[in-house]
Amino acid sequence: MNLGIRAHDVKPLPFEELVKEIHEEGFGCCHLALYRAVRDFPVDTAAMTPGLAMYMKKVFEKNQVDVAILGCYKNLANPDPAQLAEITESYKAHIRFASLLGCGMVGTETGAVNTEYRYEPANGSEEALQIFIENLKPVVEYAEKLGVIFAIEPVWSHIVCNGERCRRVLDAVNSPNLQVIFDPVNQLNAENCEGHEDLIKEAFSLYGKEIAAIHAKDYRIGPDGQFESVASGFGQLNYSLLMHYVKKMKPHIHVTLEDSVPENALAARDYVLKKYEEA
Numbered sequence: 507m508n509l510g511i512r513a514h515d516v517k518p519l520p521f522e523e524l525v526k527e528i529h530e531e532g533f534g535c536c537h538l539a540l541y542r543a544v545r546d547f548p549v550d551t552a553a554m555t556p557g558l559a560m561y562m563k564k565v566f567e568k569n570q571v572d573v574a575i576l577g578c579y580k581n582l583a584n585p586d587p588a589q590l591a592e593i594t595e596s597y598k599a600h601i602r603f604a605s606l607l608g609c610g611m612v613g614t615e616t617g618a619v620n621t622e623y624r625y626e627p628a629n630g631s632e633e634a635l636q637i638f639i640e641n642l643k644p645v646v647e648y649a650e651k652l653g654v655i656f657a658i659e660p661v662w663s664h665i666v667c668n669g670e671r672c673r674r675v676l677d678a679v680n681s682p683n684l685q686v687i688f689d690p691v692n693q694l695n696a697e698n699c700e701g702h703e704d705l706i707k708e709a710f711s712l713y714g715k716e717i718a719a720i721h722a723k724d725y726r727i728g729p730d731g732q733f734e735s736v737a738s739g740f741g742q743l744n745y746s747l748l749m750h751y752v753k754k755m756k757p758h759i760h761v762t763l764e765d766s767v768p769e770n771a772l773a774a775r776d777y778v779l780k781k782y783e784e785a
Contacts, residue, residue: 507752507782509722509775510535510574510762513543517768520546521562525569532775535572537721537762538609539579551599559606566607573609574719574760575657575687576600582641583617583634583665590641597645601654610760611655611718613687616666616675617641625663638665639678650683657718659687662695669693669705669712676716686713689721689764691743696733699725703744710751720752722778723764737766739777749778749785 513536516527521544528536540549547553566573578600580593600612618624619634628634642658649656658675660666666675676684690706698705702725709717724741726734738745752759766774 507720507756507759507761508534508572508574509778509782510537510572510760511766511771511775512537512539512762512764514539515763515766515768515771516543518545522565525565525571528571529569531772534570535574535610535760535762537575537577537613537764538573539577551596554599554603556606559603563607572760573607574762575611575613576604576607576609577613579613579615581617581621581623582614582645583619583638584621584623585619586621589621594641594645598648601645601649601652601656604654605652611657611685611687612649613657613659613719615659615661616664618664629663629665630667634665635671635674639675642675642684643679646679646681646684650681653683655683655685655718657685657687659689659692659721661689661692662698667693669708673712676713684716685718686716687719687721688717689723690748691723691725691735691764692721694725694733696727696731699727699733699742703747706744706747706751710755714751714755717756717759719760719762720748720756721764722748722761722774723766735765737770738763738774740770740774745778745781746785749781753782753785 510533584590604612619628660672666672722738724736724738724743726741763774
């Protein structure tokens with residue numbers, strides 16, 4: 507696998523120094539959320555020109571760091587038509603930028619049926635799923651035109667909250683350019699986390715062929731029974747099982763750490779590498 511980190515989880519640095527730091531910490535790729543990681547020049551839609559993409563591509567190539575995922579985490583089920591139109595245009599801008607940056611994919615989560623992008627029970631409804639599918643289709647069609655992979659990431663509190671709904675989206679959109687970012691912890695909560703091994707097995711069975719990248723973090727249950735997301739190796743996730751599937755099915759896949767901080771990122775890196783070697 508090619509192990510990386512979210513660029514905004516590295517200590518804050520100017521862009522060129524940031525990419526150099528990612529390389530020097532032993533990571534071969536990164537998850538890049540432009541507005542969270544880049545602080546020394548504008549990265550809004552107006553700034554996302556071919557020139558900026560090519561400049562950034564050279565910096566990443568110089569430091570031998572792949573851009574595994576260009577993140578654009580906005581709500582494709584936003585019920586406000588004006589906001590939805592703006593969100594769709596933002597996705598298209600990221601797709602254009604990704605085509606020139608040479609990154610693996612544009613990544614997104616799967617929305618909520620409100621403008622605040624928050625959990626509510628209606629996110630799990632059939633109506634919500636159909637809204638998301640219909641709003642996703644034109645974005646994926648645009649990605650097809652530019653030869654870019656567009657990847658969705660299931661999250662328990664969002665519309666695509668489990669493996670079955672993920673499979674339904676993939677089948678409904680029916681595009682080779684629509685893939686999946688698998689983050690097992692994002693599909694867990696205090697009620698279902700004890701079944702996380704079955705969730706991992708189900709994912710690779712239901713949509714394993716579409717898994718294009720993996721987010722690596724961990725979880726634990728605090729003394730008060732509260733579910734907490736933590737850095738890899740600091741929780742209870744069965745990494746031996748996850749790495750078994752990675753090693754067996756996904757050679758050289760991009761795997762990016764999440765929920766690390768500069769103080770524990772290297773420990774998380776070493777833990778995941780160790781579990782991969784043992785798998």
